[in-house]
Amino acid sequence: MKDTKRRFELLSFYNHTGIERHFEKMAREGWMIERLSNLGWTYRRMEPADLKFTVTYYPKASEFDPNPSEGQMTFHEFCEHTGWQLACTWFQMQVFYNENPDPIPIETEPAMEVDNIHKACKANYLRSYWILLVISAVMGGLFLVSLFKTREVLPDSLLEDPNMMVTGIIWTILALYCGVELFTYYRWHSRAEKAAEQDIFLETPNTVGFQKSMMVLVTILAVYWLASFLFSETPEMLPIGIAVLVSIFGAQLLGERLKRWMRKKGVPTGLNRFITLLTVFLTVFLATGVIVAVGVILEQLK
Amino acid sequence: MPREKFRTLTEQMFYVLLCLKEECCGMDILDRVPEMTAGRVTVGSGTLYNLLEQFLEMDMIEETKVEGRKRSYLLTQKGQEMLDREYERILAQAEDYRRTFERGM
Numbered sequence: 293m294k295d296t297k298r299r300f301e302l303l304s305f306y307n308h309t310g311i312e313r314h315f316e317k318m319a320r321e322g323w324m325i326e327r328l329s330n331l332g333w334t335y336r337r338m339e340p341a342d343l344k345f346t347v348t349y350y351p352k353a354s355e356f357d358p359n360p361s362e363g364q365m366t367f368h369e370f371c372e373h374t375g376w377q378l379a380c381t382w383f384q385m386q387v388f389y390n391e392n393p394d395p396i397p398i399e400t401e402p403a404m405e406v407d408n409i410h411k412a413c414k415a416n417y418l419r420s421y422w423i424l425l426v427i428s429a430v431m432g433g434l435f436l437v438s439l440f441k442t443r444e445v446l447p448d449s450l451l452e453d454p455n456m457m458v459t460g461i462i463w464t465i466l467a468l469y470c471g472v473e474l475f476t477y478y479r480w481h482s483r484a485e486k487a488a489e490q491d492i493f494l495e496t497p498n499t500v501g502f503q504k505s506m507m508v509l510v511t512i513l514a515v516y517w518l519a520s521f522l523f524s525e526t527p528e529m530l531p532i533g534i535a536v537l538v539s540i541f542g543a544q545l546l547g548e549r550l551k552r553w554m555r556k557k558g559v560p561t562g563l564n565r566f567i568t569l570l571t572v573f574l575t576v577f578l579a580t581g582v583i584v585a586v587g588v589i590l591e592q593l594k
Numbered sequence: 595m596p597r598e599k600f601r602t603l604t605e606q607m608f609y610v611l612l613c614l615k616e617e618c619c620g621m622d623i624l625d626r627v628p629e630m631t632a633g634r635v636t637v638g639s640g641t642l643y644n645l646l647e648q649f650l651e652m653d654m655i656e657e658t659k660v661e662g663r664k665r666s667y668l669l670t671q672k673g674q675e676m677l678d679r680e681y682e683r684i685l686a687q688a689e690d691y692r693r694t695f696e697r698g699m
Contacts, residue, residue: 348640362663365663366620366643366663366665367639367640367643369621369663370620370621370624370639370640370642370643371639371640373621373624373639374624374638374639376639396636396638396639397638398638398639398640398641399638399640399641400606400636400637400638400641401604401606401638401641401645404640404641404644404645405640405641408640408644491604
């Protein structure tokens, strides 16, 4: 029996209510969260236990910090003083658990909690989604405009070029996904601020259902895209297509490993961030370029 | 409309400042507040950490001692004035309550 397992969880970064409930459920089933990353959440086997989890946020933390800052360690010690053990951290997110069934909560002032979450989200989550929304809205918009211009639901040109169709639809889906995430966050934030004025904690919303449906749609499109190569005049391009996807995933994995290695070596935050992002960008750029060049050469040799 | 920061103090803010009438470190405040209030008021560890940061920023408290990561704080004149103001507000509320219910006697 394996002692660890990795899962991809569709829980938004700020959805602390959903994340806490999920970790408590996993603990009852005998799994303790060990590490959070963009490539999945890793759980470690343990004796099933009824633990209380709290997900809180330390806005000044960074995923590229070589060590927790003095302030962050003081924060952890304060939490430990009331029985909260640190399970793991991820960007500004700090995950604690407590064996006491009725512990003093880490956050006891709603206004302060909402403010903290917003500061943490502004540091990373919101910025990333806004950038992605702008890029995908432009790309998706161009695709929809080109559809509109032909006045056909599925123009022949798109049917002949599944690449263009699938890419266009995926950009549109990505824009929709980012838009829904941002809208849901800002709506919760506005309501949570009002509730905090009445000293009420407002639970964070769940978009798991919406995210799952987007994942299913993207998976269907990816399968269609790959299958289209088999029935095209150039089936030998299928390995090229797969290689592009693998290289994108590989770049993410390389970036994650490199970031963790630099953290262990004590590389300063700014330098770690710069090298990691540059490495990921260059890897994707070069790998895609090489793969496409190989594809073109193979095509010409035919 | 959001409450102006520290225009009125919540119970937790009030008792944290009260603890700092004498020099005290953060973790001791976590124990003293429930002691002072017979368990009626508790301050979350995360909330206390953020309150201390904000009180420092607003010059309501000052750092008096640093021993490794253990930091001690003390109420400043400004912090004392805010506590006094809150105390007067609570007294005025209690007086309004007393007058309202004694009128019926």
